[in-house]
Amino acid sequence: MTEHTPSTAASSGDPATSFLQQHHFLFRRLHSLSGILPVGVFVIMHLFTNFQMLGGDFQHEVDFIHSTPALLVVEITLWLSIAFHAGLGLVYTFSGRPNVRRYRYGGNWRYYLQRITGFIALGFIFVHVATLRWRWDLFGWFTPFYVRGFDGQPLAHATTAMALQHARWVVAIYLIGAMSVVYHWSNGLWTSAITWGVTISAPAQRRWGYVCAALGIALTVFSLGAVVGALKYHVTDEDRRSIRMTVDFYESGGTDADTKPRPHTATHGHE
Amino acid sequence: MATNTDQKTIRFKVKRQDAPQTAPYWQDFDVPHPPGANVISCLLHIAANPVTADGRTVAPVAWDCNCLEEVCGACTMVINGRVRQSCSALISELAEEAAAVTLEPMTKFPVVRDLMVDRSRMFKNLIDIKAWVPIDGTHALGPGPTESPANQDTRYALSRCMTCGCCLEACPQFLLDNHFIGAAAISQARYFNAHETGKTLQDDRLEALETPGGVSDCGNAQNCVQVCPKDIPLTESIAAIGRQTTVHAIKSFFSGK
Numbered sequence: 001m002t003e004h005t006p007s008t009a010a011s012s013g014d015p016a017t018s019f020l021q022q023h024h025f026l027f028r029r030l031h032s033l034s035g036i037l038p039v040g041v042f043v044i045m046h047l048f049t050n051f052q053m054l055g056g057d058f059q060h061e062v063d064f065i066h067s068t069p070a071l072l073v074v075e076i077t078l079w080l081s082i083a084f085h086a087g088l089g090l091v092y093t094f095s096g097r098p099n100v101r102r103y104r105y106g107g108n109w110r111y112y113l114q115r116i117t118g119f120i121a122l123g124f125i126f127v128h129v130a131t132l133r134w135r136w137d138l139f140g141w142f143t144p145f146y147v148r149g150f151d152g153q154p155l156a157h158a159t160t161a162m163a164l165q166h167a168r169w170v171v172a173i174y175l176i177g178a179m180s181v182v183y184h185w186s187n188g189l190w191t192s193a194i195t196w197g198v199t200i201s202a203p204a205q206r207r208w209g210y211v212c213a214a215l216g217i218a219l220t221v222f223s224l225g226a227v228v229g230a231l232k233y234h235v236t237d238e239d240r241r242s243i244r245m246t247v248d249f250y251e252s253g254g255t256d257a258d259t260k261p262r263p264h265t266a267t268h269g270h271e
Numbered sequence: 272m273a274t275n276t277d278q279k280t281i282r283f284k285v286k287r288q289d290a291p292q293t294a295p296y297w298q299d300f301d302v303p304h305p306p307g308a309n310v311i312s313c314l315l316h317i318a319a320n321p322v323t324a325d326g327r328t329v330a331p332v333a334w335d336c337n338c339l340e341e342v343c344g345a346c347t348m349v350i351n352g353r354v355r356q357s358c359s360a361l362i363s364e365l366a367e368e369a370a371a372v373t374l375e376p377m378t379k380f381p382v383v384r385d386l387m388v389d390r391s392r393m394f395k396n397l398i399d400i401k402a403w404v405p406i407d408g409t410h411a412l413g414p415g416p417t418e419s420p421a422n423q424d425t426r427y428a429l430s431r432c433m434t435c436g437c438c439l440e441a442c443p444q445f446l447l448d449n450h451f452i453g454a455a456a457i458s459q460a461r462y463f464n465a466h467e468t469g470k471t472l473q474d475d476r477l478e479a480l481e482t483p484g485g486v487s488d489c490g491n492a493q494n495c496v497q498v499c500p501k502d503i504p505l506t507e508s509i510a511a512i513g514r515q516t517t518v519h520a521i522k523s524f525f526s527g528k
Contacts, residue, residue: 021483025520028487095451096444096490102352103441103494111443111492191491197514200507 020091031088032192038081040185044219047178051222053157053229059147062156066147079129086122093118114187117180124177132163141166149242150249159243161233171227178223186216278303281362282324282371283313285332287385295382299324299371300332310357310365310372311336311346314386334386341500344435348386349375354440354498357386377440379447393434396456400476404469416467429462429508431501438495438505450484454495457486458508464515477512477519486512 020027049065052058068074098112130136132145143163146155164170190212193199199208280303288295301324302313314334321331334357336346341359350360351373365372380388406412418426438454439445445453460476463469480486486509495505 024483025481025485025487025516029517029520095449095488097446099441099443099494103497105492105494105497107491107493107497108443111490194491194506194510195487195489195513197510197512197517200510200514202504202507205506205510 027088028092029196031085031092032188032195034081034085035089035185035188036192038078039085040189042078043181043185047182047219047222047226050160050226051229053160053233054225055229058160058229059154059156062147075133082122082125086118089118089122110187110191114184114191117184117187120177120180121184124173124180127173128177132160141170144243144247146243146246149246153242155239155242155246157230157233158235158239161230161235162239162243164227164230165233165235171231174227175223178227179220182216182219182223186212186219189215278305279366280304281313281366283317284371284373285317285385286373286375287332288376288382289330289384291381291383298329298332304362306363308362310348310350310360310362310374311339313362313372314357314374332386333384335388342433344433347377347435347437347440349373349377349440354437356435356500359500377436379440379442379445380436381447388436390434390436393436393439393453393455396452397434397459399452399479400456400460400463401472401479402456402459402463403472404463404466405472406468418467422465422467426462426465428503429458429465432458432462432503433501435500437498437500441494441498443492443494444488444490451488452480452484452486454489454499454505454509457489457512458503458505461508461511461515464512473515474519477516480512481516481520486516489513 045065049058049061052061065071093115096115098108098115100108100112127138131138131141131143135144141163143159143166145159145163149155164174190205190209193208194205199205280301283300283302285298285300286295287298300317300322302316304313311334314332318331321329323329334346334348336358337343338345339358341356344356346357347354348357350357351365351369354377357374362372374386376382376386377388380390380392383389406415432455434455436455442451442453445451457480460480464473464476489509491506491509493506496503499505
């Protein structure tokens with residue numbers, strides 16, 4: 001973009017800082033774009049897929065996603081997008097100072113919540129991906145997500161249900177985390193329309209606000225439905241046996257290109 | 272001092288500061304207020320009778336004012352927690368919302384003394400975005416292009432900005448120690464970009480607004496439009512400049528140097 005030397009910020013000698021400053025506008029716009037497109041579109045797909053746990057064919061949807069060619073490339077793109085968005089977001093967040101106690105306007109609360117939910121979403125997404133996707137064992141909450149068992153039996157719903165049914169605090173974390181993500185994306189979609197100059201007049205901003213609110217409500221319904229669907233699932237002894245055998249299979253060297261061998265190989269009791 | 276016994280008295284709590292680098296402190300004053308009194312007339316009373324509520328004679332409170340009809344912006348301060356002009360803050364209305372009138376200097380500008388602040392950053396920002404119409408030259412340029420009535424209406428709303436700083440005081444992104452240019456200057460860039468002759472400097476303005484501290488540092492809290500005493504559609508200006516910078520940046524990417 002424009003190589004205009006700023007009069008206000010040209011003083012910094014730190015090369016990383018001055019690179020960010022020279023391309024300040026570009027990075028701000030990419031920060032906005034990275035939140036809307038890769039991350040946001042994925043969140044819509046993800047929550048709609050999860051919603052299928054409530055009466056839909058969840059296994060079929062997950063199988064479909066896992067049949068995506070070069071899925072790992074898609075995943076890495078998402079992880080990098082989230083890291084980029086979160087990293088810059090943290091820098092930008094600390095460039096402001098919330099003042100909701102003095103100025104209690106709705107817009108000011110949305111500004112404040114956007115930053116709070118950003119922090120929560122970052123922590124939640126990390127824990128979520130680390131436990132289910134990377135199969136980390138966090139605080140004894142070992143709930144690896146498997147689409148299918150080592151011999152092909154469907155496990156998507158059962159492993160998700162076991163993860164959520166582990167304890168009430170897990171449900172609380174998922175509800176708070178998912179609501180934070182939904183708010184952050186819906187409100188971000190609204191403000192991005194102002195940032196990019198899509199909605200200019202106050203009535204246009206209001207109309208687009210209704211659209212974003214409707215999207216947010218739909219995603220909230222999807223999330224709540226998914227949690228209910230996971231909690232309603234009855235995990236049978238057969239499921240537990242399949243999951244245990246699948247975990248053992250992969251831990252003793254079974255091949256799964258996406259799965260890194262975990263250092264932690266102790267047996268885990270879920271019963 | 273002799274006060275008219277018919278007059279009501281109201282307590283003023285004033286945040287004072289002797290010099291830019293010294294610590295602030297609070298003093299109370301009891302001020303009689305006739306009907307129609309405003310904060311400035313009460314400050315005039317304190318200047319003439321600088322005696323605190325507990326009877327000490329102190330240095331008079333310093334403040335800034337000029338037009339006394341809410342068009343210059345000089346007397347802007349934080350009154351009962353809300354940033355506004357003190358000339359149009361009527362005591363009768365303030366007395367309804369609180370028992371005392373609390374006066375503080377704006378927090379986003381360096382304090383000169385007591386309620387006086389240095390707003391020169393706002394004027395520097397106007398220079399940065401070239402908030403003028405370039406007509407100076409060595410020969411007559413003839414009449415300018417015609418301005419449509421619709422464009423005049425849009426621009427009239429923006430022209431009411433008096434650089435008072437309310438929008439910046441309420442903004443969570445505009446801080447004493449950062450470089451954000453703020454809503455007032457962004458809106459003035461839109462104002463001059465919409466002028467048929469002023470738009471010849473549009474690229475310069477947009478490039479200035481694409482630097483760190485420019486329009487993209489807006490956090491969309493939209494407090495600015497809530498507190499603007501002139502009802503300027505500041506958030507529409509920010510969105511309009513958002514569109515102009517988006518288009519300008521894309522054009523620069525594909526056809527710029």
